[in-house]
Amino acid sequence: MNCFSCCMSEERLTRRSLKKSIKKYHDTKTLASFANISFKSDSSRKRYITQEITKMGKGNITAKVFNYPELCTATENFNPENQLGEGGFGKVYKGHVENPDQVVAVKQLDRNGYQGNREFLVEVLMLSLLHHPNLVNLVGYCADADQRILVYEYMANGSLEDHLLDLPPDKKPLDWNTRMKIAVGAAKGLEYLHETADPPVIYRDFKASNILLDQDFNPKLSDFGLAKLGPTGDKSHVSTRVMGTYGYCAPEYALTGQLTTKSDVYSFGVVFLEIITGRRVIDNSRPTEEQNLVTWATPLFKDRRNFTLMADPLLEEDYPVKGLHQALAVAAMCLQEEAAVRPLMSDVVTALEYLTANKGPEEVTANKGAEEGGNS
Incomplete structure (x- = not known):
């Protein structure tokens, strides 16, 4: 989808993709042997x-x-x-x-x-x-x-999964702004691993249960046991046995064992789609055609008129319509079948910061829009 680019400013496109390396993390050969x-x-x-x-x-x-x-x-x-x-x-x-x-x-x-x-x-x-x-x-x-x-x-609010998926009736759902705040923070964590750490680190197990939340719902990535050092020099990928959680793994990694930072970008897209929809990536309790979240969402991405159908019903239409469209555009880009056309995490962070910062007076929620339409 080309609507991803509308979320980014021209200034951001000239930003350096590789930040200052971590001085402590300097000996690639030693760490690779680890x-x-x-x-x-x-x-x-x-x-x-x-x-x-x-x-x-x-x-x-x-x-x-x-x-x-x-x-x-x-x-x-x-x-x-x-x-x-x-x-x-x-x-x-x-x-x-x-x-x-x-x-x-x-x-x-x-x-x-x-x-x-x-x-x-x-x-x-x-x-x-x-x-x-x-x-x-x-x-x-x-x-x-x-x-x-x-x-x-200690993270007072447990994991993102605790507040998002299979929520009990007596638990208050996350509002739209909190969901976007969590998405931005989690994306920044991956951006740091991919583009600041030297050598880069591939997280390899990005999922809702591994995103922990403090008392203010600031997210932190946990469980680094499956993390791998990314490719260095002229190498394009790291070859390794397939590990991670079913449904979150990028298709090229699941098929070949070839791991890149773009594998994490795909996993981020899956979790971001969970954040938007409130649906679990694999849910066998749903009708057959809806059991796999990405398979269900892919055809819906093609028509903006379907976007409001993808929002979590627990939001009760209390979200900015424009923000929903932009968020789904970001998710769709991260979930591209071809790894090469997925964005860098730095671009994802920029897009998410853009959509969370732009809450002008023209932004209306789906609920308010429906009310205004009914009164016209």
Whole structure:
């Protein structure tokens, strides 16, 4: 769709796509070798993990090393009443640590789960070396014996998924402005990974459950265990086994295992479409033709007269019509079948900032427009 370009100013088109590199993140060869770490016996795992993190981080790791008893105390022995959530990786508990004195989220990885030692190491390294307001802060980690535990800053409003998908009747839905605020922040997180980090980082698991929200609904990306260093030099992609969550993976990555930053752009498009529509990417409870969100939306993108049919009914038509059109145009561009024609995340950020900043008096909500039409 060529309407994406209308969201961007001429000034933005001349902006540098590659920002200043992160000084700490300078040794490409060392970090690239990190993805191929092999592991020794279980008895030496704790020492080995600590040594690897220290070595790979070159002294820049700021995360605190916790011992297991400390985290037992922090979570009241991992009391089920303190549990915040559970996934394929394990369980997350709310806790309080004394040093530093703060409320935290403690993720205890399932020892038999899919997120193994390599993913644990990747997450500690990534979140220790990469710092941005839209990336979750890693407070520390624990590698006692066979325990693999990550300690994050506590995010008071849980995940985007908690407030968007399969919402219970008694829970207030997110309004349009909050949805756009979350989309902009999440896009800025990906922009930082793709265009500021050097080498670039491909997140690889962008989905609503991995976008955490603080008390003011500011979003932060979490769960970096599947992140990969992007291609450098004259390489166009990174070849890797297909990982991630079904429905969010870009088609070319799912088919070939060839990963680029444009794979993340596609995943962003899926989540942004979830934000706009309130629909889950795969929902088997819906009619057959509506079960796959992208398949359902693709033909509707072709005619603007269909756009209001795509808005989340829980918004009760309380959204700017022009803003809805622009948002769906951005989503459509991110979801292009061919990776090469998808926008850069910096362009996505610019487009989203444009549509959230332009709320002039001419902007009417769908609800107000309908009322005015009825009174004319």
